[in-house]
Amino acid sequence: MKGFYIFIILLSLFISGCKKADDDSIGEIPKDSVWITESFKSNYTIQFPDSYEGIGMYGFEGNMFTKNRIDEKVLFSYQYCHSLGCENFGDTLESPIPNSIIAIDANENEVFLDLVKLIFEESDTVGILYYNDEEQSTGKYFMKEGDELLEGLSVYFTKSEFSEVEEIILSINEI
Numbered sequence: 001m002k003g004f005y006i007f008i009i010l011l012s013l014f015i016s017g018c019k020k021a022d023d024d025s026i027g028e029i030p031k032d033s034v035w036i037t038e039s040f041k042s043n044y045t046i047q048f049p050d051s052y053e054g055i056g057m058y059g060f061e062g063n064m065f066t067k068n069r070i071d072e073k074v075l076f077s078y079q080y081c082h083s084l085g086c087e088n089f090g091d092t093l094e095s096p097i098p099n100s101i102i103a104i105d106a107n108e109n110e111v112f113l114d115l116v117k118l119i120f121e122e123s124d125t126v127g128i129l130y131y132n133d134e135e136q137s138t139g140k141y142f143m144k145e146g147d148e149l150l151e152g153l154s155v156y157f158t159k160s161e162f163s164e165v166e167e168i169i170l171s172i173n174e175i
Contacts, residue, residue, distance in 0.1 A: 040065065040172060041088040041152070046076075047171035049164070062086025065153075073158040074165060075106065080151070090151030093128065093142045097149075101130050105138040106156040113140060119170070125149070129169060135159050141169055 033049040039057045040046035052074075054067040062085040068075040080090040093101075100114040111132055119127035128149060131139035137159050143152035157165050 035171070037171075043175055045171075045173050045175055046168065048168060059086055063088050069161070073161050075156045076153060076168065077155075078151075078153050088152075089143070089145060093149040093151070097125075097128065101140060103130070103138055103140050103154070106136065111138050113138060117166070127152075127169070127172075129166075131155075131162075133159070137162070139165065143172070 033051065035047045035049055036052075037045050037047050041057070041063055048067055051070050052067050053070055056067055057063055057065050062081065064077075064079040064081070064086055066075070066077040078090070080087045099116070100112060103111055103113050105111045111134075113130035113132050115131050115133055117129040117131075118125055119129070124144070126144045128142045129139055130142075131137055135158065137157050139155040139157065140151060141153040141155065142149040144150075145152075153169070155165055155169075
């Protein structure tokens with residue numbers, strides 16, 4: 001998938017009434033950074049620069065995931081658990097695709113995610129990142145699984161690190 005992702009911002013064209021992100025482009029991967037591929041879900045991988053630490057995917061009653069940047073400016077995680085175990089994905093995104101969603105930030109406060117980045121493979125939407133425009137931002141990434149878009153990842157990041165967050169999300173690859 002990674003080689004075929006075409007990143008398109010359709011916020012102002014596709015979803016009316018939402019704010020447009022300040023930076024429409026994907027950031028450059030630092031030339032001196034080593035990117036490491038690791039398991040992300042049962043049938044996916046993800047890549048991180050060598051400036052990240054954490055156990056990645058773990059769990060014996062289902063998958064959970066956590067990875068954070070050493071300077072604590074970015075945290076990626078998922079944990080979709082219930083009394084019988086943990087699942088790879090969370091809730092299904094409504095159809096039609098909403099303009100915004102409500103999420104919980106790193107401090108466990110309810111936040112409004114009103115910025116949207118759509119990720120396409122050919123003409124098919126394969127992912128949607130909802131996020132907010134705060135100095136300490138929150139994001140939710142929904143991934144296509146079958147015919148549905150399912151919650152696949154939460155990300156908490158310093159606003160200045162948004163391009164790196166995009167690069168990492170674009171590295172998700174089905175195996």
